[in-house]
Amino acid sequence: MNRHPFVWIAAAALTISVGACAKKTPPPQPDLSGSTMTTPAQPATDVDPRPSPEVADQRPDPLSGDLEAANRHAYEQGLLGDVYFDFDRADLTEQARARLARNAEFLRSHPEFQLAIEGHCDERGTNEYNLALGERRASAAKDYIVSLGVSAIRLRTISYGEERPQCRTSDESCWALNRRAHFMITGRTNVG
Amino acid sequence: MSIRITRTTILALLGALTTWVLVANQEPAATPGALPDSQPPRDITVVLPDANQLPVIQLAFPALPNLASLSGTAANAGRELERTLRADLERTGIFDLLGPEELAVLQLTGDLARDADQYRSLGAAMLLQNELKLEGDRIVLEGRLVDLASQQTIVGKRYRGTFDLARRIAHTFADEIVLFLTSRRGIALTSIAFVSDRDGDKELYLMDYDGHDQRRITGHKSISMSPAWSGTGETLAYVSFFGGGPALYLADIATGRKTPLVTEGSLNVSPAFSPDGRMVVFARALGANIEIFVCQRDGSGVRRLTNSPGIDTNPAWSPSGQEIAFTSSRAGSPQIYVMDVEGSNVRRVTFQGEYNDGAAWSADGTRLAYSTRMERNRFDIAVLDLVTLGSQRLTNGPGSNEAPTFSPDGRRIAFASTRQGGTQVYSIDARTGGSLEQLTFQGNNSAPDWSPYLK
Numbered sequence: 001m002n003r004h005p006f007v008w009i010a011a012a013a014l015t016i017s018v019g020a021c022a023k024k025t026p027p028p029q030p031d032l033s034g035s036t037m038t039t040p041a042q043p044a045t046d047v048d049p050r051p052s053p054e055v056a057d058q059r060p061d062p063l064s065g066d067l068e069a070a071n072r073h074a075y076e077q078g079l080l081g082d083v084y085f086d087f088d089r090a091d092l093t094e095q096a097r098a099r100l101a102r103n104a105e106f107l108r109s110h111p112e113f114q115l116a117i118e119g120h121c122d123e124r125g126t127n128e129y130n131l132a133l134g135e136r137r138a139s140a141a142k143d144y145i146v147s148l149g150v151s152a153i154r155l156r157t158i159s160y161g162e163e164r165p166q167c168r169t170s171d172e173s174c175w176a177l178n179r180r181a182h183f184m185i186t187g188r189t190n191v192g
Numbered sequence: 193m194s195i196r197i198t199r200t201t202i203l204a205l206l207g208a209l210t211t212w213v214l215v216a217n218q219e220p221a222a223t224p225g226a227l228p229d230s231q232p233p234r235d236i237t238v239v240l241p242d243a244n245q246l247p248v249i250q251l252a253f254p255a256l257p258n259l260a261s262l263s264g265t266a267a268n269a270g271r272e273l274e275r276t277l278r279a280d281l282e283r284t285g286i287f288d289l290l291g292p293e294e295l296a297v298l299q300l301t302g303d304l305a306r307d308a309d310q311y312r313s314l315g316a317a318m319l320l321q322n323e324l325k326l327e328g329d330r331i332v333l334e335g336r337l338v339d340l341a342s343q344q345t346i347v348g349k350r351y352r353g354t355f356d357l358a359r360r361i362a363h364t365f366a367d368e369i370v371l372f373l374t375s376r377r378g379i380a381l382t383s384i385a386f387v388s389d390r391d392g393d394k395e396l397y398l399m400d401y402d403g404h405d406q407r408r409i410t411g412h413k414s415i416s417m418s419p420a421w422s423g424t425g426e427t428l429a430y431v432s433f434f435g436g437g438p439a440l441y442l443a444d445i446a447t448g449r450k451t452p453l454v455t456e457g458s459l460n461v462s463p464a465f466s467p468d469g470r471m472v473v474f475a476r477a478l479g480a481n482i483e484i485f486v487c488q489r490d491g492s493g494v495r496r497l498t499n500s501p502g503i504d505t506n507p508a509w510s511p512s513g514q515e516i517a518f519t520s521s522r523a524g525s526p527q528i529y530v531m532d533v534e535g536s537n538v539r540r541v542t543f544q545g546e547y548n549d550g551a552a553w554s555a556d557g558t559r560l561a562y563s564t565r566m567e568r569n570r571f572d573i574a575v576l577d578l579v580t581l582g583s584q585r586l587t588n589g590p591g592s593n594e595a596p597t598f599s600p601d602g603r604r605i606a607f608a609s610t611r612q613g614g615t616q617v618y619s620i621d622a623r624t625g626g627s628l629e630q631l632t633f634q635g636n637n638s639a640p641d642w643s644p645y646l647k
Contacts, residue, residue: 088525088547088569090480124547124569126594127639128418128462129526130520131431131438132475132482132505135459139480154391157458157477163394163415170569 048181070113071185080104080183083141084176088125090136092144100141103183104148111154114187117142119159120166122175127161134159141181156186196305207293225395248288250375252316252340253278254300255292256324268595269331269355270324276359277335279402280366280380283629285603285621286373290316291345308340314342319367329345330354335365337372347372359404370601379599383643384606385419385428386617387410390635396430396443401599401619401642409443410450418462418640420470422489425646429453429463440474442489460507465489467513473497475505475518484518497535508551508560510534517541517551517560528562528576542574544583548574554602554622555644561586561596561605561622573607575622589592596621597642606631608638 060072070160073078083096091099107113119138121130138157146152166182167174213277241539264569273645281287290311298310305317311319319338324331330352336348347369351361360510363380370378387394391408394415401404410416414434421428428443439455440463454460456614459477466473468484473486476494484498484507498504500522507518510530517530523540528551531538542548547565554561562570566583587593591611598605606619615636621627631640 003204033308065521124565125526125547126563126571128505128506129503129547131459131461132477132503135482136503138482139477143480156437159459160415160433161476163417163433 012147019063022094030155058083067187074106074183074185077103080185082183083181084180085137085181086130087122087175088133090140091131092140096141097144100144101148104145104150107145107150107154108148112187112188112190113152113154114189115155116184117145117155117157118164118182118184119161120164120178120180120182121162122178123165123170124175127163130161131159132161134161137179137181141183158189194236195415197475205229225250231530237527247541249286250290250315250317251281252290252295252311252314252319253281253288254295254319254321256322258324262324262326263354266326266331269358271300271310273324273331273333273362274322275357275403277366280363280378281320281369283402283604283627284366284370284378285627286370290314291553304338304343308343309331317500318346328350331358332360333361333365337369360399376601377645379601379603381646382600383425383646384597384631385418385643386608386619386632387419388632388635388637390637396428397637398445399631403617403629404636406632406634409445409448419641420640420641421466422465423467424469425643427465427469427489428641429465429474431461431463440472440491453489454487464508466509467511471509473507473509473516484516497531498538499535506549506551507523508553510553511555511557517553519549519551528560531580539580541578542583543581547571552597552605554598555600556602559602559622561598563594563607570610573605573620573625575605586620586622595642597641599642600645606640606642608640 063070081099083099085096086093107115117138119136121134121135125133135157135168138159142155142157145155165181167177198235198626235422243525246607256274258268259267262270278289278291282289286347294314298314300307300310309462317340319340321336321338323334326332329577330335331332332349332350332352336339336345337557338344339346349365351365353361366380368377370376379401383398384401385396385398388397394405394417395408395412395414396410396416396419397408399407410432411437412432412434414432416432418431419428426445428445430441430443433440435455436462437458440453440460442451442453453463453472453476459482461475463472463474470489471486472489475482476485481501482502482503482505483496485494485496487494497516498596500520501528502521504518504520507516509516515530516533526547526549527540528542528548529538529540541560544561545564545566548562548617550563552561560576560578562574562576564569564574571594572582572585572587572589573593573596586605589611591609593607593609595605596605603622605622608615609618615638616630617632617637617640619629
């Protein structure tokens with residue numbers, strides 16, 4: 001091993017900062033709109049669902065309703081967002097990590113949810129290769145979420161390749177939307 | 193390379209091939225017709241070049257003389273038979289047909305001795321003489337292929353069958369003619385499996401090699417894709433999502449029965465049979481790592497063949513059974529590699545194009561067809577010569593052209609193209625990329641896999 005000393009310093013600094021964050025209580029405020037990086041907190045199974053003031057006052061929490069409603073709510077409120085990928089790539093961009101950090105935060109606060117992470121591709125690859133690429137995208141998203149403290153047992157991946165595009169026009173704006181990992185709540189378990 | 197056939201050889205062949213046979217309905221032969229074959233053949237020398245480079249033969253194919261005397265269903269069957277036979281022979285790429293229109297200028301007498309020179313004056317080297325008759329509720333085709341220089345019948349056949357067998361009779365006769373001239377079976381009785389969304393969801397379908405008789409064979413109401421024939425044509429392996437993630441299933445063609453093959457794990461895709469039909473090679477996910485695996489045809493004995501980070505997928509088993517072609521991103525972009533059947537001796541075989549996938553072997557194992565992406569947004573079909581590693585592009589747009597599959601005689605390639613909006617299955621000549629034929633029209637159709645020779 002012949003690493004540049006700076007690497008070790010940087011690694012040490014990162015460890016310290018993560019350690020510092022992990023001790024922080026209460027958990028960071030949810031950031032539902034911006035694309036700012038939120039710092040992952042330690043896995044927490046005893047955190048209450050965060051109140052969502054506008055909705056909760058009028059009707060029951062949609063996240064405790066049927067799964068379709070829960071998915072719609074989580075998606076529309078930006079609690080579980082899609083992660084986008086570059087052309088022909090499955091590695092996570094800076095923006096993708098930021099989005100995944102917020103997804104992880106939501107999932108830590110809702111340990112009852114079981115999820116499928118869907119991997120999707122735009123139409124420009126071949127159908128067969130895209131099935132593999134979609135799995136890599138879903139798996140990259142899953143691995144990062146797990147590294148942020150979400151239990152892998154709650155997550156499964158499913159690649160749709162280019163078979164289920166979100167957007168059906170043949171142009172870059174549409175292709176960019178189709179190169180994604182999508183989080184789908186698929187079930188609930190009782191959490192002590 | 194050419195094969196020179198001497199008089200002795202040709203006489204032997206004539207003796208063997210001018211016997212009447214009855215094929216279509218497998219009934220005992222009716223009175224065997226006698227071919228007017230009494231005069232001894234004169235000296236003939238037929239030069240048969242390598243089948244891949246056969247010169248195009250000018251073939252006179254007059255209208256069926258007694259078609260007009262038939263009526264109703266019999267006439268329909270007769271017309272269907274004639275139309276099918278013409279299309280089959282044209283599609284072989286061996287013939288240039290001179291049909292009724294071209295032949296209308298001739299003053300034919302009906303006496304071959306006198307008419308032969310007239311046919312030859314138009315450049316015809318061979319004549320196809322067909323007679324259509326009715327025997328009760330059966331149609332009878334007596335067909336003979338005549339060499340005009342010698343006036344010898346070189347292929348003579350008699351077929352009898354019910355009206356619904358008209359197309360099968362034509363296909364069978366066409367295949368016999370091709371077999372005689374090229375020493376390789378014709379493909380007129382083969383099928384193509386493909387994927388269509390015409391009924392809503394993506395399901396598996398079959399069609400005859402010329403696009404006729406398209407029929408659905410799955411009803412999973414999910415996403416079903418990637419059909420792959422077994423070497424004997426009895427079974428298709430395929431991918432379906434109906435149980436959750438993409439997993440492998442088998443469909444028995446005769447019974448329609450579906451059975452799970454490999455369903456454990458998040459992703460099992462891109463199946464291909466070994467040529468003896470005993471094993472299946474496929475791609476499976478181990479986390480983010482996609483690798484090539486094999487299993488027995490009952491799903492047991494799953495074994496890993498590749499070991500590289502990144503994607504290894506879309507395998508195709510060579511006709512010899514000794515090698516497997518596949519796509520790998522190990523060098524950055526997707527490229528095609530070939531390995532020995534146990535996973536060793538991996539070598540890259542494509543070097544042009546930023547993205548190559550979908551390797552399909554020719555039946556003689558000398559060529560790989562694949563999809564190559566030169567421009568960012570579309571693919572073309574290319575063929576790689578595995579001896580020289582030289583690659584030839586067969587399409588140049590329009591649209592994206594993907595998922596090539598060889599006919600079992602190696603003469604044609606079917607593929608999916610977006611050239612006319614939507615996706616449809618087409619076939620082209622595997623050497624020239626010419627004689628484009630559209631095979632599907634309804635809904636979107638893709639992922640063709642050409643059957644082996646069928647029983």
